[in-house]
Amino acid sequence: MVRKGVEAQSSARKAKGVKQQRKITYKYFVDTDIPVKDGIFNLDNFADYVSKKYKVDNKAGNLGDVVTLYKSQNKLHVNTTQKISQRYLKYLTKKYLKKQELRDWLHVVSTPKKRGYELRYFNITQGNDEEAPAAESQ
Template sequence: MAPVKSAAIKKSKFVIDCSAPANDKIFDVAAFEKYLHDRIKVDGRTNNLGEAVIIARADNKIIVQANIPFSKRYLKYLAKKFLKKNQVRDWLRVIASDKNTFQLRYFNIANDEEDEE
C-alpha cells in the first residue's frame, strides 16, 4: 500500500471589525463572539471547534483563525443572521474591506433622503 500524502494544512485568519456600532453602543461584541462559538460548525456539528477554529476578541474586533478549510462567506452568513436576530439588520451591513476582513457599517441613509427630495 502506498503511503498517504498529507495535505498541506491551510491556515486562514479572518477579522470582523465591529468598531463603529460597538462605539455607539448598539452592538454587543461579546454576544457576537458567543454566537460564533455556538454556531460555527466543524465536520457538520456545532460545539465541535476544538483546535480547528479559534475565536478571539481584541477591542471591538473578532479574530477567527482556522486550521481547516474555512469559508469567509460562512462568517458573513453568520454575521448577517446575528444582525437579523438582534433586529439591527435594517441599520447595519457586512462589507468586505479587504481579502480577510469584514466591517460592520451603517447604511448611508442621508444620501437616500436627499435623492427623494
C-alpha cells in the same frame, strides 16, 4: 564514550528526505468598531453566538483545536486550520444581526485586500426636499 555522543546527535537529527509539514492557519476577522462605540452592538454576545453556531464537521459548536476565536480592539478574530469559506463568517454575522434586529441599520462589507469584514451603517439620505421647491418655482 565518544560513540554515545555521536549516537545522541544522530538521533536528534531529522531523517533525510522527510519534510516537516507546515501548519497552515487561515485568519479571518469581523471589525465591529463603529457599532460598538455607538453602543448598539455587544461584541461579547456576538463572540458567544459565533462559537455556538460555527460548524466544524457538520456539528455546531464543535470548534475543538480546529477553530479559535478571540477578541481584540473591537474585532472578532477567527483562526482556522481547515480551509473554510470566508463567506461563512459573513453568513453568521448577518444571521446575528437579523436575530438582534440590527439588520435594518447595519450591513456587512468586505474589507479590501484583507480577509475580513466590517460592520457599517446604511447610507440613508433624505430626498432632495430643499431642491424640489426651487425647481417648482422656476
